[in-house]
Structure formats: C-alpha cells, structure tokens
Amino acid sequence: MIAPLRSTRQIYLVQPKFPVSYWGLEHFLHEMTPYEAVFPPVGLLTLAALTPPDFRVTLCDENAGEQIDFETDAEIIGITGYIIQMAHVFKIADRFRALGKTVVLGGPMANLVPGQCRRHCDVLFEGEAEYTWPRFLGNYLEGNAADHYHQEETIHLPDSPPPRLDILKRSYAHGIVQCTRGCPFTCEFCDIIVMFGRKMRLKPVERVLQEIEAWANRGVPQVFFADDNFIGQRAYAKDLLRAIIQWNAGRRQAMSFYTQASIDMVRDEELLGLLRDANFVSLFIGIESPRKSSLAETHKTQNEKLDLVEAVHKIQSYNMFISAGMIVGFDNDDPSIFDEQYEFLQAAGIPMAMLSVLLAVPKTPLYKRLEAEGRLLDPGEDCEDSSHYVGTSGGTNFRPLRMTGEELKEGQAELYRRLYTPEAFAQRLLGNLHRFKDVHYRPEDLRLRNLFILFRLVRSYWRQGWAARKFFFRAVVATVRHSHRSLPHMMTMLGMYQHFCKVHAAKMAWDPWQRRREVRPAETTQAASS
Numbered sequence: 001m002i003a004p005l006r007s008t009r010q011i012y013l014v015q016p017k018f019p020v021s022y023w024g025l026e027h028f029l030h031e032m033t034p035y036e037a038v039f040p041p042v043g044l045l046t047l048a049a050l051t052p053p054d055f056r057v058t059l060c061d062e063n064a065g066e067q068i069d070f071e072t073d074a075e076i077i078g079i080t081g082y083i084i085q086m087a088h089v090f091k092i093a094d095r096f097r098a099l100g101k102t103v104v105l106g107g108p109m110a111n112l113v114p115g116q117c118r119r120h121c122d123v124l125f126e127g128e129a130e131y132t133w134p135r136f137l138g139n140y141l142e143g144n145a146a147d148h149y150h151q152e153e154t155i156h157l158p159d160s161p162p163p164r165l166d167i168l169k170r171s172y173a174h175g176i177v178q179c180t181r182g183c184p185f186t187c188e189f190c191d192i193i194v195m196f197g198r199k200m201r202l203k204p205v206e207r208v209l210q211e212i213e214a215w216a217n218r219g220v221p222q223v224f225f226a227d228d229n230f231i232g233q234r235a236y237a238k239d240l241l242r243a244i245i246q247w248n249a250g251r252r253q254a255m256s257f258y259t260q261a262s263i264d265m266v267r268d269e270e271l272l273g274l275l276r277d278a279n280f281v282s283l284f285i286g287i288e289s290p291r292k293s294s295l296a297e298t299h300k301t302q303n304e305k306l307d308l309v310e311a312v313h314k315i316q317s318y319n320m321f322i323s324a325g326m327i328v329g330f331d332n333d334d335p336s337i338f339d340e341q342y343e344f345l346q347a348a349g350i351p352m353a354m355l356s357v358l359l360a361v362p363k364t365p366l367y368k369r370l371e372a373e374g375r376l377l378d379p380g381e382d383c384e385d386s387s388h389y390v391g392t393s394g395g396t397n398f399r400p401l402r403m404t405g406e407e408l409k410e411g412q413a414e415l416y417r418r419l420y421t422p423e424a425f426a427q428r429l430l431g432n433l434h435r436f437k438d439v440h441y442r443p444e445d446l447r448l449r450n451l452f453i454l455f456r457l458v459r460s461y462w463r464q465g466w467a468a469r470k471f472f473f474r475a476v477v478a479t480v481r482h483s484h485r486s487l488p489h490m491m492t493m494l495g496m497y498q499h500f501c502k503v504h505a506a507k508m509a510w511d512p513w514q515r516r517r518e519v520r521p522a523e524t525t526q527a528a529s530s
C-alpha cells in the first residue's frame, strides 16, 4: 500500500527563549540541577494535540537549550510568545518569513498586541486556539487559509485536549496542568479576566488526573497547576483536591504540587486542609500591596478586607510556603510605600516576592482609565520595544501619580536589594518553620538526581565564603529541627535564592555576601579563585 502523502506535511512549533528572570531559575537550574528547563511549553503541546494526523509536528523549546532549526522542511512555523519576548519573537518570525515559510503567531502576546504581531506573520491567531487551529489547518489543506483567526467567545474548556508530551525532547523539572481558566475577581490591572473571563471554566476532574498521571509517567516529581486562580470555584477545587489525595495515596512516590490562588482561601479551613493533604508545597498569591487605599483603588476587594499578615500566617500554618506578587506604583503609592512593602513582607514571612512596577496592560480597565486620563506613555501600535512591559525591571508605560518614573524604578531596585540581603531573606524564610504544624508532606524519595542537586547546592554556597556557608547550614539545621519533611522544598528555596542573588548581581552590581567577606578577607581570596 502506498503511504498517504498527507503525513509528509510538517509543522514546526517554536517556544522562543525568555530573557533571564526570576521565573526562569536559570542559574539554579543550569548550575545545580540535571534539568534543562523548569516548565514545558504547554500551549504548544496543546496545539500539537489539536493538530490532525495530516501533519507531523516538531517542537523546538529554546528555553530548554534547543537551537532553532532554520533549515527545517516544515511549511508552517508556529511561534508562541509573551510580550516581554516581543523583539526576539519578531526576529525569529521575520527570518522564517524571509525563507518563504508560512509563519503563524499566537499565544499571550498575540492576544494582547495583535497590531504589532500582524506585521510579522502570515497568519495571526487571537484568543484561545482550540477551535481555530484545527480550522486553520483544514483551510490550509484546502488551499484557502485566512490570514487572521480570532476566537472571540471563550471556549468550552473540556474541549481542550491533554497536551502531547511525546514531542518533548528535553528534561523538565516540573509538569504543567491547567485545570481551570478565568477568575471571578475584578482587579483593575488584570488582563486575565479580559482574555479568559470572570466565569470559571473547569476541566473535568478525571481529565486533570489523567494529565497528572502522564507527567508522573515522565518521571516529573512536581506539577504546577497553571490556573489563574486555582480556588476561583471552591467546590470544584475541593473535589479535585480530594481526588488528588486519593490518587497520591495509592502511589509509592507521591507527587507534589503548587499553584496560583487568591488569598480569600484563608476563609475556608477545609480547603486549606485539603491543599496540605494533597501535598501542595507552595502557593503563589497576588497580594500586590499592604496599603488598603491602593488595594481599594485597584478593586482588589478580596485582599482589602483581610488582615494580610494574619491571613498569610494562617496559610503557612498548613505547611505551605507562600510566594507573592507585589506591585508598586498605584495612584495611592507615594515614596513611603517601599518601606511599607518591606515591613509587610518581613512580618508576613514571604520568602520569594516578585516585585513589579504597575503596568497598564493593553485592553485592561486600567489601560482604558489611564488612556482617558492622558497618562499613557505607550507610543502605541508602532512600538516594538517591550522593555516598558517588564515591570519586574522597573519598566512601566504610564506616568505614576505621586512619584516620578525614576523614583519608582529606583525605589523598586532598592527594595529588592533590601529584601534579598541574607539576613532579611533568612528571617522571612526560617520564620515559616515555626508556623508549620502537623507536617505530613510526603517528599520525593531520595534519588540520585536529588543527591546531585544537593551536592551542587552545597558546593555553590561553600564557594562563596564563610558567610554564605553559615547562612546555608543555619537554614538546613533549622529545617531539620523544626520541620524535617520540608527539607526538600527548603533546598529548592535555597537554590532559588542563589538564582535571585545572581539575577540581582547582574542587574545591579550587587553582592549579598560582600560586606561579610570584608570581615574575613582570607575567605574572599579563596572564593574568588575557586
């Protein structure tokens, strides 16, 4: 029988490299672990699963160290991207177009700034692609593909297929599963509710378990639930957590989890207990600001009503480390906000804070308000410089009200420096251990790869001199004494700290151990030469 011609059609999917950032954990990952990237590109794996068998799909994940093959035989090149990757995405797209390929752009950036993307692709996708991608491929085979596919209505989430893991070539530290899309809240700066809606859409619990199982079969020890607000629909979250507890109980090797969720979970002790029992090690929470007037201004009512330090401590008492998204630059923020943020984070004991300057993301209510007030700096559709969208580096795209842009950027940088001194970080990190209680977290078994990570981690701290060694061993001893089951996650935190320090060192010529080295100059020489 003659093989069908149809299987020769090829699609090449590209996840472009992110700039080095807090999330990429590049320094930790590449220097201390055997993994090539933290997260797999789940959007592209979903596209692959939506692709009919008429096409063969190849994936290139630049973040996992794969080189883009510009000589690929594929006719269709699909590129995803975030706004912060804009220049790099356009460069790749332009190069493929010059080679005569059909370049397709989609994903978070295309959703928010379609105008800029339009000039760099043959086919532009806006919105979720579960229905439009197969339609495009069908049209393509018929020779009548359009140049723009726009999913205006939100899709029915159970129609999103499980991602195709078989096309991954590299090793990833974590799996990703998305259980829900959307969030019921109304934060003014948030693009999530613009793109995915306020009505929570849910994947059936059995489907989620299947996806977790698939990651477990790949040997991944931890899964990140890529939901916008994991507890946005509490009844569903509880059903899912109960199912996970049962699934994990039957496994010799328990899977651990983390996710993003809103702080109002604190009102529901049953939910907190279920998260703990399901082996959740940490949560990322958008706390944004300790200042009530700033929270009120941005309509973050769920945070405004709570005593935030008390709420954070309560969640921590269920043995979960909290990371927080914090924002400076609200209209109610004056220069005293930096001290207020510092005091809050220290008091709450939040080791990892992602501190961003407020951005007006296109299409959000904040963007519209600032546009009406004439405060946007965004040069508009023609601008292809995305640096003003990198809030974690102090960039912003509007005129703040009670500070200059420079004051804001400087204040943020200084706050970062203060937060990540070894003393401040140790205080936030180790304070958690005293609040952890009834720890029955089931860590991963001791495997060769964990010993490898441990060895590299110890070596990394050791090489940086006595102050770094002391810091490291103090954290280990405290963990063993107060919560020995949390040791594996503490190691991750200590690895992440190394990454944070290096990112800061590169950006701000900052060395967390410097002052302490001066006290023991002999150590400085030794560390510098090793």
Ligand code: B12
Binding pocket: 018, 019, 020, 021, 022, 023, 024, 039, 040, 041, 042, 043, 044, 046, 047, 077, 078, 079, 080, 081, 082, 083, 084, 104, 105, 106, 107, 108, 109, 112, 125, 127, 128, 129, 130, 133, 176, 178, 181, 191, 192, 196, 226, 227, 228, 356, 391, 392
């Ligand atoms: C998981 C996640 C992450 C993971 C990334 C994992 C990874 N490798 O992709 C982590 C935690 C690392 C992360 C980090 C960041 N993230 Co993030 N993240 C998410 C989150 C919560 C889910 C994404 C996801 O997995 N979705 C599930 C898949 C199936 O959907 P998808 O990727 O969108 O793909 C669908 C469509 O977009 C489309 N599609 C996607 N690509 C393509 C390509 C083509 C060719 C086509 C046709 C279609 C298509 O098809 C898919 C099916 O519908 C989203 C919020 C959200 N709900 O989307 C934010 C989100 C994507 N992140 C965002 C941001 C800002 C960041 C950070 C910059 C935060 C920061 N300030 O540092 C960092 C940057 C990353 C870095 N390394 O530096 C923004 C992006 C804004 C923008 N438009 O650019 C989002 C939308 C959140 C938000 N509040 O706005 N993030």
Ligand code: SF4
Binding pocket: 183, 184, 185, 186, 187, 190, 191, 192, 193, 228, 229, 262, 286
């Ligand atoms: S809680 Fe988070 S996801 Fe929900 S609207 Fe606010 S910022 Fe957006």
